[in-house]
Amino acid sequence: MYDIVVLVEQPVTDWDARQITALHHDPPEPVHYHVLMPVEDAASRVEATIGSLAASEVMGTAALYLDEADLERVHNEIRQASEAALATSLAAFARAGADVSGELTAIDPLDRLATLIGERESAEVVILTRPHIVAELLHVDWTNRARRKLKVPVLHLLCMDEPDWESEAEDEDAREAREENGSPS
Numbered sequence: 001m002y003d004i005v006v007l008v009e010q011p012v013t014d015w016d017a018r019q020i021t022a023l024h025h026d027p028p029e030p031v032h033y034h035v036l037m038p039v040e041d042a043a044s045r046v047e048a049t050i051g052s053l054a055a056s057e058v059m060g061t062a063a064l065y066l067d068e069a070d071l072e073r074v075h076n077e078i079r080q081a082s083e084a085a086l087a088t089s090l091a092a093f094a095r096a097g098a099d100v101s102g103e104l105t106a107i108d109p110l111d112r113l114a115t116l117i118g119e120r121e122s123a124e125v126v127i128l129t130r131p132h133i134v135a136e137l138l139h140v141d142w143t144n145r146a147r148r149k150l151k152v153p154v155l156h157l158l159c160m161d162e163p164d165w166e167s168e169a170e171d172e173d174a175r176e177a178r179e180e181n182g183s184p185s
Contacts, residue, residue, distance in 0.1 A: 002031045003122040007113055007142060009038065009129050012089035016159055017096040020126055023155075034120060035089050035102035038109045039082035079104075110145050117152060124153045131158055 006012070006020060012035065024031045082104050093100035105112040113125065127143045143156035 002027055002029050003034065003120045004031060004124050004126060005034050005036055005113060005116055005120065005122045006126045006128060007036045007109055008089060010159065011085040012092045012128065014092050014095055016128060017092035019157065021096045021098045030099065033093055033098050033100045035086065035100065036109065036113060036116060037082065037086050037089065037102065037104055039104040039106050040078050110142060110149060113146060114149055117150060122152060124155065125150060127154060127156045128159055
């Protein structure tokens with residue numbers, strides 16, 4: 001079995017799943033994809049929110065207090081949203097015809113990725129993210145960190161929406177018609 005871990009930061013779309021599976025369209029052995037998706041830590045999210053609201057005290061607005069029940073409710077909401085996002089990703093791979101499994105991680109995604117590669121004896125890693133220009137420029141993004149840490153090939157892909165081929169073809173036809181008529185583009 002050729003095992004590939006796919007680290008994602010948001011739900012995988014059908015387009016992205018098809019693009020990833022197309023990379024391995026003629027394998028010498030069966031391919032299995034294992035999707036790894038970080039789940040936000042509820043306490044960190046609440047602390048960040050409270051931190052951003054700390055300025056409200058300076059401006060004279062009411063402070064925000066959360067008790068243990070509120071924190072637990074936020075934690076459950078985040079966990080449910082993460083589970084739904086993972087299910088969406090697994091379904092996208094399944095629709096692309098892939099053998100797939102997945103998991104959520106609450107620890108640093110690269111620490112879990114390193115452990116997972118050892119446990120699964122994975123042959124490669126695909127990291128699917130939105131563009132992170134500054135992090136990529138400074139080489140502190142997941143991909144650069146993974147390449148320094150792991151001993152397997154790491155491919156970075158950017159999340160994309162499925163192209164609208166029909167409107168692109170219509171735009172091309174309109175450009176060609178303008179060029180034939182001598183109109184400026």
